[in-house]
Every structure is written in C-alpha cells, then in structure tokens.
Amino acid sequence: MNWGSASAFFEMGGYGLYVWGSYIACAVLMVLEPILAARRHARARRDAARLTEEES
Amino acid sequence: MNGRLTLFTFASPPRFYWLTGKLIPWLWAACIALTVAGLYVGFFVAPTDATQGEAYRVIYMHVPAAWMSMLLYLVMAFWAAIGWAFNARLASMVARAIAPTGAMFTFLALWTGAFWGKPTWGTWWVWDARLTSELILLFLYLGYMALVNAIDDTRRADQAGALLAVVGAVNVPIIYFSVKWWNTLHQGATISMTAAPKMAETMLTGMLLMTFACWAYAFAVVFMRTRAIIVEREQHTEWVSEMVRKQGAGA
Numbered sequence: 099m100n101w102g103s104a105s106a107f108f109e110m111g112g113y114g115l116y117v118w119g120s121y122i123a124c125a126v127l128m129v130l131e132p133i134l135a136a137r138r139h140a141r142a143r144r145d146a147a148r149l150t151e152e153e154s
Numbered sequence: 155m156n157g158r159l160t161l162f163t164f165a166s167p168p169r170f171y172w173l174t175g176k177l178i179p180w181l182w183a184a185c186i187a188l189t190v191a192g193l194y195v196g197f198f199v200a201p202t203d204a205t206q207g208e209a210y211r212v213i214y215m216h217v218p219a220a221w222m223s224m225l226l227y228l229v230m231a232f233w234a235a236i237g238w239a240f241n242a243r244l245a246s247m248v249a250r251a252i253a254p255t256g257a258m259f260t261f262l263a264l265w266t267g268a269f270w271g272k273p274t275w276g277t278w279w280v281w282d283a284r285l286t287s288e289l290i291l292l293f294l295y296l297g298y299m300a301l302v303n304a305i306d307d308t309r310r311a312d313q314a315g316a317l318l319a320v321v322g323a324v325n326v327p328i329i330y331f332s333v334k335w336w337n338t339l340h341q342g343a344t345i346s347m348t349a350a351p352k353m354a355e356t357m358l359t360g361m362l363l364m365t366f367a368c369w370a371y372a373f374a375v376v377f378m379r380t381r382a383i384i385v386e387r388e389q390h391t392e393w394v395s396e397m398v399r400k401q402g403a404g405a
Contacts, residue, residue, distance in 0.1 A: 111202065112207070115269075120265065124219070139385065142389070150398055
C-alpha cells in the first residue's frame with residue numbers, strides 16, 4: 099500500500115494537480131464520447147421510425 | 155441468421171449491426187473491469203518512481219492513449235482504403251466511426267503529456283519532434299472529419315476521406331520513430347519487443363491493463379458510432395424500417 103491516508107492519496111506527493119488533471123480530463127471525455135454516440139444512434143433510429151411511418 | 159458463416163458474413167450492414175449489438179455490453183463490462191484492475195495496480199500496487207516521484211503515475215493513461223491514437227489512425231486508414239478500393243460501404247462507415255475516437259485519444263495523449271511535462275520538464279509544451287508529430291496527427295483526424303462532413307455525396311466523401319487518411323498514414327511511423335531519428339526532449343519507447351522492460355513489473359502490468367481497457371473502450375464506442383451511421387445511411391432500406399417497426403425507435 100502506497101498511501102498512509104486519503105489526503106496523501108489526493109496530494110500525490112505534491113503532484114496532485116498534474117496527476118488528477120490528467121485523469122479527470124480522461125474520465126470526462128471517455129464518459130462523454132459514448133453518451134454522444136448513444137444519442138446519435140437514438141436520433142438515427144427516431145428519424146428512421148418517422149420515415150417508416152410516413153411511408154406506410 | 156441463415157447461411158454459412160464466411161469472412162464476409164459481417165460485411166453486410168444488418169449482420170454487423172446485429173452482431174455488434176450483442177458485443178457492446180460485453181465490451182463495456184471488459185472495459186470497466188480492466189480499468190478498475192489497471193488503476194488499482196497503477197495507484198496501489200506499483201511503487202513510487204525513484205526519479206519522478208508520484209508524477210510518473212500519469213503514464214497509466216498517457217502511454218495507452220498515445221498508442222491508441224497511432225493504432226486507431228492506421229486502422230481508420232486501412233478501412234477507409236478498403237472501402238474505397240472494393241467499394242465496401244461498411245468499411246467506409248467504420249473508418250468514419252473511428253475518427254472521433256482517434257482524435258479524442260490523440261487529444262488525451264497531448265493533454266496528459268502536458269500535465270506530465272510540466273512537473274518533469276518544467277514546461278507544458280515544447281516544439282519537439284514527438285510532440286509536434288502527435289499534434290499533426292490530431293490535425294489529420296480533424297481534417298479527415300471536416301472533409302467527409304463537407305462533401306454532400308456520401309460515397310464521394312468516403313473516397314476523398316480515404317485519400318487523406320492514406321496519405322496521412324505516413325505520419326504514424328514518423329511519430330513512432332521520432333524519438334530515435336531526432337534528438338527529442340521526449341523519452342524513448344516505453345517498452346520494446348527486443349529489449350527487456352526497463353520498468354518495474356507492476357508498473358508494466360498496470361500500463362498493459364489500462365491499454366487493454368482502452369482497446370475495449372475503442373471497440374465499444376466505435377461499434378456504437380458505426381451502428382448510428384448504419385441507421386443514418388440505411389434508413390430507406392427494408393431491414394431498417396422493419397427493425398424500427400418491430401422494436402420501436404428505442405433499443
């Protein structure tokens with residue numbers, strides 16, 4: 099175990115800003131991207147459903 | 155799914171759509187499990203670096219993101235070229251679906267690199283061969299996306315994009331070998347096939363777990379986007395209208 103306490107973990111030996119600044123950016127983008135892809139898929143399916151209704 | 159399974163079975167959009175729909179939940183499960191394991195090893199098992207202290211822990215995202223940025227570009231160029239050469243629609247759709255994910259990983263490689271460079275080199279950015287060629291990679295992704303979106307004729311857009319992607323692929327070996335060819339501030343390759351790893355085994359384990367997590371992520375999100383593109387392009391076809399009639403617009 100590397101960290102004596104939670105605050106030591108967040109401090110990262112004085113490099114907290116750099117380590118967490120990296121990981122937070124990764125987390126934000128890697129959560130956002132699948133959400134955007136799912137929304138695009140849902141929109142495409144809605145458009146297709148509307149088109150099917152108009153045709154029938 | 156009737157008929158014999160062949161190499162081309164899943165080159166048909168409806169089959170690809172069906173198969174990836176089954177795979178995506180498993181890919182997300184693998185991604186989450188690997189991320190938890192990788193971060194646990196990286197933060198709680200791997201020791202502090204002797205020279206860089208805790209700042210080195212950026213490596214567990216930086217190296218996987220940088221690898222993915224280069225690999226995804228080659229995969230994108232490959233499928234774009236296949237789509238162009240063999241007039242394979244699905245290959246072109248996959249190429250388009252890869253671009254945003256590749257651009258995101260390129261951005262993250264640059265971002266995490268900046269957050270690593272500041273404490274270790276004393277600067278967020280330097281015009282060194284590795285960093286500059288990686289920035290060019292980001293512009294290639296963005297250029298590809300802008301180009302295919304700017305042309306209204308879908309197949310012509312695919313072809314123009316393929317040309318750009320294939321020509322731009324020359325940049326990938328330049329990025330990879332930049333630390334050898336030029337005298338760069340950036341360090342050399344983290345691991346190589348020919349030499350024994352120069353890092354602690356637990357550090358390497360954490361990095362590889364995070365790399366596999368990024369692979370699972372990339373497959374999952376690229377499949378999701380490909381499915382969206384398939385429905386967008388094939389909304390006039392019988393199978394799409396039948397599917398949305400049967401399942402509703404959701405799912």
